[in-house]
Amino acid sequence: MKPIECEGCPLYDAPGPVAGSGPPDASICFVGEAPASDEIASGLPFTGGAGRVLSVLVRKAGGDRNYCWIRNSVRCQVPGNDMGSYEHAEAAIQHCSENFLIPELEESPHVKVVVPLGNSANWILTRRGKVGEGIYNFRGYPYVDPVYKFIVLPTIHPAALMRDRTMFNVVVTDLRKAFRIANEGYKRPPEEFQIPSTPFEVEAAVETLLQAKVPVTIDIENPNGQLVVLGFGIMSLCHVCAFRRRVRRPLLENRRRGGAGDCGDQSTPCVAGRARRLCNSSNTRGFG
Numbered sequence: 001m002k003p004i005e006c007e008g009c010p011l012y013d014a015p016g017p018v019a020g021s022g023p024p025d026a027s028i029c030f031v032g033e034a035p036a037s038d039e040i041a042s043g044l045p046f047t048g049g050a051g052r053v054l055s056v057l058v059r060k061a062g063g064d065r066n067y068c069w070i071r072n073s074v075r076c077q078v079p080g081n082d083m084g085s086y087e088h089a090e091a092a093i094q095h096c097s098e099n100f101l102i103p104e105l106e107e108s109p110h111v112k113v114v115v116p117l118g119n120s121a122n123w124i125l126t127r128r129g130k131v132g133e134g135i136y137n138f139r140g141y142p143y144v145d146p147v148y149k150f151i152v153l154p155t156i157h158p159a160a161l162m163r164d165r166t167m168f169n170v171v172v173t174d175l176r177k178a179f180r181i182a183n184e185g186y187k188r189p190p191e192e193f194q195i196p197s198t199p200f201e202v203e204a205a206v207e208t209l210l211q212a213k214v215p216v217t218i219d220i221e222n223p224n225g226q227l228v229v230l231g232f233g234i235m236s237l238c239h240v241c242a243f244r245r246r247v248r249r250p251l252l253e254n255r256r257r258g259g260a261g262d263c264g265d266q267s268t269p270c271v272a273g274r275a276r277r278l279c280n281s282s283n284t285r286g287f288g
């Protein structure tokens with residue numbers, strides 16, 4: 001017999017529920033997707049293959065899963081264990097999380113960081129991305145919502161690492177960050193933005209980046225094959241953006257974040273030349 005809160009949930013007749021694990025005073029909570037057969041049998045989350053991977057990840061990040069909360073977005077088993085193709089996925093996640101997971105997190109005075117493992121949990125906690133889609137665009141970046149008393153830091157689901165271990169160390173790094181925030185609190189790194197207003201200022205700023213002996217990031221936005229934005233940065237300390245086209249909305253959005261200036265079409269040739277040199281220099285790394 002399921003509790004009254006379950007009435008109306010698409011998974012009402014599915015096997016479960018499997019609640020959570022972890023001590024009442026845990027400061028970090030991992031949130032997966034749904035229990036599978038191993039979890040239904042044990043009555044505990046993450047006790048199958050993905051659970052073993054999670055234990056290793058947590059240990060390598062310097063933690064111990066016995067001192068963490070472990071939860072799922074839904075507490076009952078999804079047909080075929082495949083949330084991505086389950087037609088009522090969003091309704092079930094919303095119903096279960098809003099009745100159990102989110103109230104539990106909000107009522108805890110101890111939880112400082114919540115780590116969505118995969119996009120189901122990320123979607124319900126941040127309303128970003130889509131259920132069944134990849135989480136690569138969101139992983140590793142702390143998400144601050146004034147509604148929550150905790151920071152959300154999404155990463156890749158351990159089950160995905162069972163299929164492809166390429167991102168294993170990336171997830172360990174994400175979890176290290178999560179433990180650090182849980183122990184020390186979250187401080188947004190100081191940022192220094194440069195807003196060039198002329199092509200000459202852009203050229204000077206890019207030249208400064210060329211001289212720097214630290215990794216430089218370049219962000220190239222080219223929707224529909226047209227170059228719209230070139231962004232350059234040194235770690236999180238300095239950012240320069242140059243716009244080829246006067247695209248109103250991105251410009252406003254970037255200005256609101258304090259990170260961009262519109263240099264106009266004239267700046268493109270000089271910036272593009274410097275960008276080529278930056279791309280070829282040994283201190284440059286590119287991100288998509």
Ligand code: SF4
Pocket residue numbers: 002005006007009010011012013016017074075076092095096099
């Ligand atoms: S998924 Fe959650 S809300 Fe739905 S039936 Fe199971 S425990 Fe209840």
